[in-house]
Structures are given as structure tokens and as C-alpha cells.
Amino acid sequence: MNNLRLYIIGAGVIGRTHAEAAKKLSEPIELRAADTNPAALEAFCSQFPETIGFTNVEEMLNSETAQNDDIVIISTPPMAHFDPTRLSIESGRHVLCEKPLAMNGSQAQEMVQLAEKHNRLLGCCSVRFIGMPHMEAIKKVIKSGSLGEIYHVTFVNKWERSRSGIEYQPASRWFLDSKLSGGGVLMDWGPYDFATLNDILNPNSIEIHTAWTAKPQTEIDPLDTPFDVETHVGAFMTFSSGNHPIHVHYERASCAHGESYVRAEIEGTLGSLRWTPFDSRQPVFLRYDKHGQIIEEQIETGPRSEYTIFDNPLHHFYRKVKGLESHANVNQQALNNFRCLTSIYTTAETGQKQLIEMVQKGVTL
Numbered sequence: 001m002n003n004l005r006l007y008i009i010g011a012g013v014i015g016r017t018h019a020e021a022a023k024k025l026s027e028p029i030e031l032r033a034a035d036t037n038p039a040a041l042e043a044f045c046s047q048f049p050e051t052i053g054f055t056n057v058e059e060m061l062n063s064e065t066a067q068n069d070d071i072v073i074i075s076t077p078p079m080a081h082f083d084p085t086r087l088s089i090e091s092g093r094h095v096l097c098e099k100p101l102a103m104n105g106s107q108a109q110e111m112v113q114l115a116e117k118h119n120r121l122l123g124c125c126s127v128r129f130i131g132m133p134h135m136e137a138i139k140k141v142i143k144s145g146s147l148g149e150i151y152h153v154t155f156v157n158k159w160e161r162s163r164s165g166i167e168y169q170p171a172s173r174w175f176l177d178s179k180l181s182g183g184g185v186l187m188d189w190g191p192y193d194f195a196t197l198n199d200i201l202n203p204n205s206i207e208i209h210t211a212w213t214a215k216p217q218t219e220i221d222p223l224d225t226p227f228d229v230e231t232h233v234g235a236f237m238t239f240s241s242g243n244h245p246i247h248v249h250y251e252r253a254s255c256a257h258g259e260s261y262v263r264a265e266i267e268g269t270l271g272s273l274r275w276t277p278f279d280s281r282q283p284v285f286l287r288y289d290k291h292g293q294i295i296e297e298q299i300e301t302g303p304r305s306e307y308t309i310f311d312n313p314l315h316h317f318y319r320k321v322k323g324l325e326s327h328a329n330v331n332q333q334a335l336n337n338f339r340c341l342t343s344i345y346t347t348a349e350t351g352q353k354q355l356i357e358m359v360q361k362g363v364t365l
Contacts, residue, residue, distance in 0.1 A: 002067060003028045004318075007093065009057055009084045010075035011035035011044035014098060018073045019048050021311040025318055034060040057084055066092030069321050073314070074098055077172075078187065079180045082107045085122065089114050094121040096317045099191035101126075101334055103182040105342040112335045121320060124334040125313035126191030130199050131327035132280045132309075134301040138266075138273055139200060141286060141299060148270030150246050153239075155197060157189070157277070158253040160260045163231055164188050166222065168254075177226040184229030185254040186213070186341055193252060194340040195329055196277055198358070200266075201246060203239035206340060208354040211235035211347040216255050231255035235344050273299075280304055332359045 004027050008015045011033045022029050034054040035041040045053045054060035061072075072088035074081055074097040081097055088095045095115070101124045102108035115122035129135065141147065161167050163185075165175030174180040181187055213230035221227060232253040239246040266273045271288035284299040307315050312327075319326035329337055336358045343354035 003030045005030045005032065005064075005067060005070045007060060007070065007072040007088070008033045008044075008075055009035075009060075009072060009088070010080070010098075011037070011040045011053075012075065015073070015075035016044060016047060017310050018075060018096075018314055019044070019051075021314045024307065024311055024315065032060055032063075057087060061087055061091040061093070070094065071096060071314075071317065071321060077174050077180060078103055078182045079174070082111065085111050086114060089118050089120050089122065092118065092120070094123075094317075094321050096123045096125065096313060099124055099126040100182055100187045100341065101191070101338045105339060108335055108338045108342075112331050115331055121317070121328075121330045122334060123313070123317040123320065123328050123330045124191065124195075124337065126195040126334075126337055127316050127327055127329050128309040128312050129192055129196055129278050130329075131305075131312060131316065133303065133305060134275060134280045134282075134284050135196070135199070135277075137284055137299050137301040138275060141273060142200065142266070146271055146286065146288070147266065147268030147273065149244065150201075150266055150268040152267040153197070153201070153246055153248045154263050154265045154267075155193065155248065155277070156251040156261065156263045157193070158232075158251060158256050158258065158261055160257075161218070161255055163254045166220065173222070173225045176222065176229055178229050179226070181229060183341070183345065184213070184215070184233075185231050185252050186233045186344060187229075188254070189252050190233070190341045190344070191337065192278065193250070194337045197239070197248070197250075198337060198340075199327070201239045201241070201248075203241050203246070204358055205240045206343075206356040206358070207238045207240070208343050208347045208356070209236045209238065210351075210353075211344045213345070213348045216257050218255065233344065233348070235347065278309075335359075 006029050031051040033044050033051050034057045041053045045051045070093040072093045072095045074084050085095050165173050214232040234251040237248045264277045275284040276282035287296045316326050316328040320328040339356050347354050
């Protein structure tokens with residue numbers, strides 16, 4: 001029986017993170033890596049000496065005949081997602097792409113159409129926080145009906161100073177240039193936000209009623225590089241499942257002059273849930289009425305998973321490729337999540353409402 005072959009395109013920090021995650025898979029793997037930067041490739045191969053290295057993506061993909069469970073991981077910046085994904089799918093391999101899936105909606109749609117044409121899976125790493133015990137506990141409470149009819153969700157993550165390319169990874173200035181990144185904090189963190197919201201609420205459609213973007217200024221804003229991306233974004237939306245509307249207030253900021261705060265809360269006619277979406281160490285609280293008084297209880301979320309947020313994308317995708325139960329977002333589901341981002345940008349720019357129909361279409365391997 002052949003070992004699982006993992007092809008990593010982009011041998012930087014994220015590529016090495018995926019290679020570490022591969023050690024936790026349930027079968028032996030063979031590593032291949034490609035990077036046009038010889039120094040990055042050398043560092044990767046030094047850390048993972050069993051790797052076969054290439055300086056050319058096409059050479060790597062053409063070096064051997066594809067096996068049905070080959071997985072390619074795209075670990076490059078957003079402007080370099082489309083071409084490697086296309087080449088990898090056309091080579092007959094499944095592709096797990098870093099977030100955001102693409103630079104724009106047309107690229108994302110073409111990538112998914114290509115995957116379906118070749119009967120391959122295209123996944124996105126936006127699922128880092130899906131499947132964590134505290135998130136599964138929230139879904140279990142919702143499914144139990146304890147909240148009654150859900151009508152309102154607040155999902156706000158606002159940080160004072162945490163801009164990618166400035167305070168975070170300051171050497172990676174491409175984050176600040178929309179021609180290289182596709183956008184700002186919405187493209188950077190929005191993939192996680194909407195993968196999470198859609199996993200919890202499972203809507204049939206989403207309507208973006210109003211949206212806005214902003215770029216608060218600071219005295220350390222760089223002047224020597226393009227900086228045209230938003231660092232604060234918000235939207236008011238309706239998530240619908242049948243005739244049941246859920247009104248959602250969404251906000252995300254990596255730079256704001258207002259006070260930092262995180263609030264995720266689901267409100268229903270019988271109760272509410274409050275939690276910290278991206279920190280599994282924080283408690284989950286259920287609030288409900290008893291004899292006219294508010295009762296607040298901490299929900300048991302169980303032990304933390306052996307898989308970290310850095311392991312989850314590959315772990316979920318691997319299980320999907322193997323035909324096992326999985327939290328992976330692939331093909332149309334990945335496109336649905338990405339369309340949430342592009343629709344918010346469109347509404348913010350034009351002032352026009354956007355309707356996203358959550359298309360479900362599977363691939364039979």
C-alpha cells in the first residue's frame with residue numbers, strides 16, 4: 001500500500017506548519033515541497049529532511065503520476081493561490097488552499113468549477129476553528145432546542161492594534177496591498193468568521209443588508225509601501241433557513257480607536273449562548289429564565305482536542321479525502337463562505353443589498 005503523498009507549495013512558515021500537522025495523520029506520509037525561493041526551500045528541507053524539494057511547481061507535479069488520495073497544500077500568499085491550484089487540480093490531485101480561497105469571486109468560482117470538472121476536492125483552511133469541543137458544544141445546545149427560536153446573533157471581534165503587515169508579521173507588507181492580498185481584515189480574518197457562523201447557523205441563504213469598511217489612521221502607518229486595505233469592517237445580515245430569519249450583527253477590526261472587545265452571542269426566545277469563538281480555553285455560558293429570573297450556567301465543553309488550530313485544516317481535509325466524517329469545507333461549501341466576503345465588499349462599495357444562496361453540490365470520489 002502506498003503512503004499518502006503530501007505536496008506543499010510555498011515552503012515558508014505556513015507550509016512548515018502544515019508539514020508538522022501531517023505528523024498527526026493516521027498513516028505514513030511522503031513530503032514534497034516547491035518554492036521559487038531557494039533559501040526557503042532549503043530551510044524547509046532542513047527541518048523535514050525526508051522532503052523531496054523542487055524550485056518549480058510544475059516540475060514537482062509532473063515528477064510522478066497522481067494517486068487518488070494525493071493532497072496538495074497551497075501555502076502561498078493570496079495573489080499566488082489561483083495558478084498553483086489550477087495546476088494541481090489539472091494534475092489529478094486534491095487541493096487544500098490557504099485562506100482566503102482566492103483574490104476575488106471570479107477566481108474562486110473558476111477554481112471550484114475546475115475541481116468539480118476533474119472530480120477533485122478543493123478545500124480551504126478557513127476551518128481552523130471548526131470542530132473544536134467548545135464549538136461542538138454550542139451546536140449541541142442549539143440542536144437541543146434549549147434556545148427556542150433563534151432570532152439574533154452578535155459576532156464582534158474588535159482589536160485596537162493587530163494589523164497583519166504592521167503589528168503582526170511586519171515583514172509581510174503584502175498584507176497591506178489589495179493587489180497582493182485581495183483585501184484587508186475581512187480577507188484575513190473573515191474566512192474564519194464566516195466558516196464559523198455558517199457551521200453554527202447552517203443557513204440556506206444570507207442577505208447582506210448594509211456593510212461598511214474603514215481604515216483608522218495611526219502615527220506608524222507605513223509610507224514606503226502601498227496601504228489601501230480596510231482594518232475595520234461591519235455588516236448587518238439576515239441568515240435564513242426556510243422561513244426562519246436570524247438577524248446577525250457582524251464586526252471585525254484589526255485597528256480601531258474604540259475599545260477592544262470580543263462578543264459572540266446567540267439569542268433565542270428561550271435562552272442565549274455567549275462564548276469566545278477563537279479561544280477554546282474560555283467558558284461557554286447558557287442563560288435562560290426560571291421563575292422570572294435570569295439563570296446563567298457554564299456549559300460543559302469536554303476536554304480540549306489533541307488537534308490544534310494549526311492541525312485542523314489538514315486533519316479535516318484528510319478525513320474528507322478518505323471518505324470519513326469531516327468538518328472540511330470543500331468545493332461549493334468553500335465557495336459559499338468566500339462569497340460572504342465578496343458580498344460584504346460589494347455592499348460596502350455600492351450600498352446595494354446582496355443575496356447569497358448557499359448552494360450545496362457534492363463530489364463523488
